[in-house]
Amino acid sequence: MIRRTNSFDEHISIVGLATTRPIRLDGTNDSHPLSHSPSPSIGGGAPCRPGNIGVIIAIDGPAASGKGTLGRLIAAHYGLPHLDTGLLYRAVALSLLDAGERPDDIAAATAAAQALVPDFADARLRDRQLGEAASIVAAMPGVRAALVDMQRRFACQPEGAVLDGRDIGTVICPEADAKLFVTATPEERARRRVAELRARGENVDLDAMLDDIRKRDERDGSRTIAPLRRAPDARLLDTTELDIEAAFRAALRIIESV
Numbered sequence: 077m078i079r080r081t082n083s084f085d086e087h088i089s090i091v092g093l094a095t096t097r098p099i100r101l102d103g104t105n106d107s108h109p110l111s112h113s114p115s116p117s118i119g120g121g122a123p124c125r126p127g128n129i130g131v132i133i134a135i136d137g138p139a140a141s142g143k144g145t146l147g148r149l150i151a152a153h154y155g156l157p158h159l160d161t162g163l164l165y166r167a168v169a170l171s172l173l174d175a176g177e178r179p180d181d182i183a184a185a186t187a188a189a190q191a192l193v194p195d196f197a198d199a200r201l202r203d204r205q206l207g208e209a210a211s212i213v214a215a216m217p218g219v220r221a222a223l224v225d226m227q228r229r230f231a232c233q234p235e236g237a238v239l240d241g242r243d244i245g246t247v248i249c250p251e252a253d254a255k256l257f258v259t260a261t262p263e264e265r266a267r268r269r270v271a272e273l274r275a276r277g278e279n280v281d282l283d284a285m286l287d288d289i290r291k292r293d294e295r296d297g298s299r300t301i302a303p304l305r306r307a308p309d310a311r312l313l314d315t316t317e318l319d320i321e322a323a324f325r326a327a328l329r330i331i332e333s334v
C-alpha cells in the first residue's frame with residue numbers, strides 16, 4: 077500500500093532528525109497544522125477534505141507500550157510527518173504547573189489548552205510526573221476539545237501523517253488508512269519506562285513505576301471522554317516479547333497488509 081523508503085538501520089540513525097518535519101511553534105501561522113483554529117469539536121469524525129490523498133497512520137496504545145518509538149520509525153520509513161499527541165497533553169500540564177496551577181483545575185487547564193503553543197524541545201515534557209498530570213488534564217472535555225482541531229489538521233496534511241496517542245483511531249482520525257493498537261503487559265511497560273527514565277538520569281523504582289502505569293491505564297481507560305480503546309478496525313500489536321526492531325517489522329507487515 078505504501079512505498080518503502082529506508083532500511084531499518086537507516087531509520088535508527090535518522091530517528092529524531094527526519095521523523096517530524098520542522099514545525100513553527102510561535103502560533104502565528106494559522107495555516108500551520110499545529111496552530112489553533114476556531115470551533116474545535118469532538119467526536120463524530122472529521123475526515124480530511126475531499127482531495128486529500130495523503131496516507132494517515134493511527135497508532136494508539138497504553139503508556140510505555142512502544143507506540144511513540146514505533147510512530148517515529150514508521151514515519152521515518154515512509155517519509156511522513158509524525159505527531160506524538162501525548163506531548164500536547166503533557167504540554168498543557170506543564171504550562172499549568174509553570175503557572176503554579178493544579179492539574180485538576182478544570183478552568184485553568186482548559187484555558188491552558190486553548191492557548192497552547194507547544195514547545196516539543198522542552199525536555200521537561202518527558203518527565204515522569206508530567207505523564208501523570210497529562211492524564212489528569214486529558215480526562216477534561218474542554219482540554220480535549222481545544223486540541224482536537226490541531227491534531228486533525230496535522231493528520232490532514234497533503235502528504236499524510238503518522239499520529240500516536242490514545243484516541244487517534246477512534247476520535248481524531250477514524251478515517252485513517254492504517255490503525256495499530258500497540259500494547260504490552262504492565263510489567264514489561266514499567267520495565268521499559270524505568271530504563272528510559274534511568275537513561276535520562278531520573279532514578280525511578282520499578283514497583284512505583286508499575287503503580288503509575290496501572291493507575292494511568294485505569295484513568296485513561298475509564299474516563300467518559302475519548303477513553304483508551306482499540307478501534308474496531310485497528311490491528312493489535314502486542315510488543316511484550318518483541319524488541320524494537322521486531323516490533324517495527326511487525327508493524328510494517330500490518331500496515332502493508334491493509
Ligand code: CDP
Pocket residue numbers: 138139140141144161162163165166207210211212214215240241242243244292296
Ligand atoms: O508516553 P506515555 O505513553 O507515558 O504517555 P503519553 O503518550 O505521553 O500521554 C500522556 C497522557 O496523555 C496519557 O496518559 C493520556 O491520558 C493522555 N493522552 C490522551 O488522552 N490522548 C492522546 N491522544 C495522547 C495522550
